[in-house]
Amino acid sequence: FITNGPHADFIIVFAVTDKSGPKVKHTAFIVPMDAPGVTAAHHDEKMGIxxxxxxxxxxxxxxLADDAILGEVGSxxxxxxxxxxxxxxxxxxQALGIAKAALDKSVVYAKERKAxxxxxxxxxxxxFKLSDMATELDAARLLTLRAAAMKDQGVRHSLESAAAKLYASEASTRITHSAIQIHGGYGYTTEYGIERHYRDARITEIYEGTSEIQRLVIANSVLKA
Structure with missing residues (x-):
């Protein structure tokens, strides 16, 4: 699942370059897409994004030539x-943006729809649904801003990035799910675009490491403290 692979001029490839030690070592390479032997195929049909x-x-x-190595060999x-x-x-x-759009549309719809x-x-x-959605969105936003600030400061942020990604992605799924409920039958149609937010939110729990991986990263950090 190489995002934007069909359009890229170059890609980064991680390959095993040393199997001699107790742990294999990988090296990053910059690979031009027009290099002989490189093929992009099987374009994925996805539910969202x-x-x-x-x-x-x-x-x-x-x-590849030696200058294709990114960083050091084995790193x-x-x-x-x-x-x-x-x-x-x-x-x-990304998860925040999707959730914010779903919440905004839900607020507008809830004010206009009469029963x-x-x-x-x-x-x-x-x-109650709107309250939970707004609270989760704000909590996810603060976690994300903290991780971003630490990255800008050059501070190690593996734990904070994992926590932000885990919470924001799962909150986005919950928020878009609630948005569909608020819209009722219209939420299940394409008329209001809520179903698209739901489909787009789901991938944020998967790529750049699944929620399960984020929990492992967080647990390892907590247990080392």
Whole structure:
């Protein structure tokens, strides 16, 4: 699942370069897409994030020059982890944007949609849903801002990035789910776009490390403290 693989001029590939020690070592390489033996195929049909095209990459006897090495030989894992730490903040921000759009639309709809002679925003059941959505969104936003601030300051932020990504992504799924409930049958149609937010939110729990991986990262950090 290589995001934007069909459109890239270059890709970063992590390959095993040393199997001699107790742990294999990886090296990061900058690979031009027009290099002989590189093929992008099997474009993925996904339930959401339709604008982000992804594909499967194939490599067959690909040869690269020494200047294709990114970082140092054998340091690929370190490069990958540093990339993931920053990338998880981006996914958290993506989840926030999706959730914010769903909440905003739900507020507008709840004020306009009437049942039993009054806007459904007057009903406690709707109010409770909106309260939970707003609270979770704000908590996720603060976690994301903390992780982003630590990254800007050059401070180690593996734990904070994982926590932000975990909470924001799962909160986004819950918020978009509630948005569908608030919209009722219309939420299940494409008329209001709520179903798209739900589909787009779901991927944020998967890429840049699944929720399960984030929990492992957080647990390892907590247990080392």
């Amino acid at each position: 339709k604008a982000a095209h992804s594909c499967t990459m194939f490599f067959e006897n690909v040869e 690929g894992f370190k490069v990958a982890m540093a990339t993931l730490d920053g990338g998880r903040i981006g996914i958290a921000a 039993f002679g009054q806007p459904i925003a007057k009903f406690q059941a709707i109010q």
